[in-house]
Amino acid sequence: MNFQSLGLAPELVRALADVGYTTPTPIQAQAIPLALAGHDLMGGAQTGTGKTAAFALPLLHRLAEAGPQRGPRKPRALVLTPTRELAVQVNDSLRTYGKHLRMNTATVYGGAGMQPQIEALRRGVDVLVACPGRLLDHLQQRTVDLSQVEILVLDEADRMLDMGFLPAIRRVLSALPRKRQTMLFSATFEESIKKLALDFLTNPQQVQVTPQNATAASVSHVVHPVDTSRKRELLIEILSKRHQDQILVFGRTKHGCNRLAEQLEKSGISAVAIHGNKSQGQRLKALRDFKSGQARVMVATDVAARGLDIPLLPLVINFDLPMVAEDYVHRIGRTGRAGASGEAISLVAQDESGLLRAIQRVLKADITVVEVEGYTPTKTLRMGNDSPARGRPAGNRPPARREGAAPRGRRPHAGTGERHAHAGPKGHGPRGGGERRQGTTDSAR
Known part of the structure; x- marks a missing residue:
C-alpha cells in the first residue's frame, strides 16, 4: 500500500515523496480513508505512530477539493492541541504536507504576543492550529471568526482533559458550526474520552492501532x-x-x-x-x-x-x-x-x-x-x-x-529470568505525536 492508493490528492503525494514518505503507517492506512469519506473519527494511537499525518493529510485533501474561499479567508479547519510545542509541530507538518497547495496556516498559543497572531488571522487563514486557552482569548476579543470551520481535530484529547481544558473546549465548540467533521485522537480511550466523543462526535468510526499503554518493542x-x-x-x-x-x-x-x-x-x-x-x-x-x-x-x-x-x-x-x-x-x-x-x-x-x-x-x-x-x-x-x-x-x-556481573544462578523459589516490558508495532510513514505541559493550564495557553 502507498499513499496514492489511499486516494490522496497528487499534490499531497508529491509532498510526501519530497520528504521520503511512501508507505503509510497503520493508523494512517486505517484513518485516512475514513476521514476522506467524511466520517467523524476516534483515533487511538500512541506517540510516534504517525497520527499527525493521519488527520493532516485528509484535512488538506478535503479543503483542496472544496477549492479556495470566496471573500476574506476564515479558518475552515481547526486543530486543537494541549501545548504550544505540539501546536508548532502540527503547523509545521501541515506546511510540509501542503507545500504544493495554496493553503494558509497559522498558530495561536500562549507565551507569545497577541498582535502577530491577530495580524496573521486578518491576512486570512485556511487552517488554524490553536491551544484552547489562547483561542478563547481571541474569541473574546473577536479577533477570530470560527463560523466557517468545516473540520475540527482534537489532538491529544486525553492530555487536554488531564490539563483541565474541557470547559475551554466546550466554549470553543459552541462557536463552531454544528455541521462539521470532527476527528478526535487520543493515546487512551478511557471513560472520560468516550464521554467527550459522545458529546462532540456524530456516529464516529473508531480505529486503534496500538495496545493502550504499550511501549515500542525495540x-x-x-x-x-x-x-x-x-x-x-x-x-x-x-x-x-x-x-x-x-x-x-x-x-x-x-x-x-x-x-x-x-x-x-x-x-x-x-x-x-x-x-x-x-x-x-x-x-x-x-x-x-x-x-x-x-x-x-x-x-x-x-x-x-x-x-x-x-x-x-x-x-x-x-x-x-x-x-x-x-x-x-x-x-x-x-x-x-x-x-x-x-x-x-x-x-x-x-x-x-x-x-x-x-x-x-x-x-x-x-x-x-x-x-x-x-x-x-x-x-x-x-x-x-x-x-x-x-x-x-x-x-x-x-x-x-x-551491572557488569553475570546473572546469579537459579535458587530454590527464585525467578526464572529477567523480563522486559515491550509492545507496539513499527510504522513506516510520517510521524506525529503530542506532549504534556508541566504546571497549570494557564501556563499552557
Whole structure:
C-alpha cells in the first residue's frame, strides 16, 4: 500500500515523496480513508505512530477539493492541541504536507504576543492550529471568526482533559458550526474520552492501532536502584560513558530540572533545560541546541513527553519517576521510534517503589533491575508483594544483579529470568505525536 492508493490528492503525494514518505503507517492506512469519506473519527494511537499525518493529510485533501474561499479567508479547519510545542509541530507538518497547495496556516498559543497572531488571522487563514486557552482569548476579543470551520481535530484529547481544558473546549465548540467533521485522537480511550466523543462526535468510526499503554518493542527497560542523594552522581557516571549519544533526562519539577542542567554543565556535560516556566523562545532555542548537538543532554519535565520531534533518540533516562504511571509510556515514546532500538533507564530510590510498581502494572510486565557497583542503596527497593529488588526474591520475581556481573544462578523459589516490558508495532510513514505541559493550564495557553 502507498499513499496514492489511499486516494490522496497528487499534490499531497508529491509532498510526501519530497520528504521520503511512501508507505503509510497503520493508523494512517486505517484513518485516512475514513476521514476522506467524511466520517467523524476516534483515533487511538500512541506517540510516534504517525497520527499527525493521519488527520493532516485528509484535512488538506478535503479543503483542496472544496477549492479556495470566496471573500476574506476564515479558518475552515481547526486543530486543537494541549501545548504550544505540539501546536508548532502540527503547523509545521501541515506546511510540509501542503507545500504544493495554496493553503494558509497559522498558530495561536500562549507565551507569545497577541498582535502577530491577530495580524496573521486578518491576512486570512485556511487552517488554524490553536491551544484552547489562547483561542478563547481571541474569541473574546473577536479577533477570530470560527463560523466557517468545516473540520475540527482534537489532538491529544486525553492530555487536554488531564490539563483541565474541557470547559475551554466546550466554549470553543459552541462557536463552531454544528455541521462539521470532527476527528478526535487520543493515546487512551478511557471513560472520560468516550464521554467527550459522545458529546462532540456524530456516529464516529473508531480505529486503534496500538495496545493502550504499550511501549515500542525495540525499547529495552532497566531500573538502577540508588539513594536519592546519589542520583545525580550516578547520572553523571552514566552520561560520561555515553558521551557520543544525545540523551533526554526527565525530572519531576521545573526547579529541579533547572538545577540538574546547571549541575551537569558544571560537570562538563553540555545540557539544556525545557519546562513550562521557560518562554516560548527559550524553549525553542533549547530544542534547537539539543537537536543540533550543541547540547548533548536535555533535562525536561513532562512537557517533552509527547510531541517533541527528536528523531532516533537512543536513550531516555528517568531521573525521577513520573507521578502518573501512564506518563512513563509517553516519556519512553521519545526513543525506539520508527523501528530503531532504544533504551530507557530509570534511577529509582526506595521511596519511589510504589511508583515503579504502578508503572509495571501499566506495562503488564516486570522491568529489569540492575544494581550499579558502588551505588547500592542503603534501603532495599521493594517491588511489590513485600518482595525486595535484591536479596532473596519472592515468587517469580527475578533478583537484581550488579551491572557488569553475570546473572546469579537459579535458587530454590527464585525467578526464572529477567523480563522486559515491550509492545507496539513499527510504522513506516510520517510521524506525529503530542506532549504534556508541566504546571497549570494557564501556563499552557
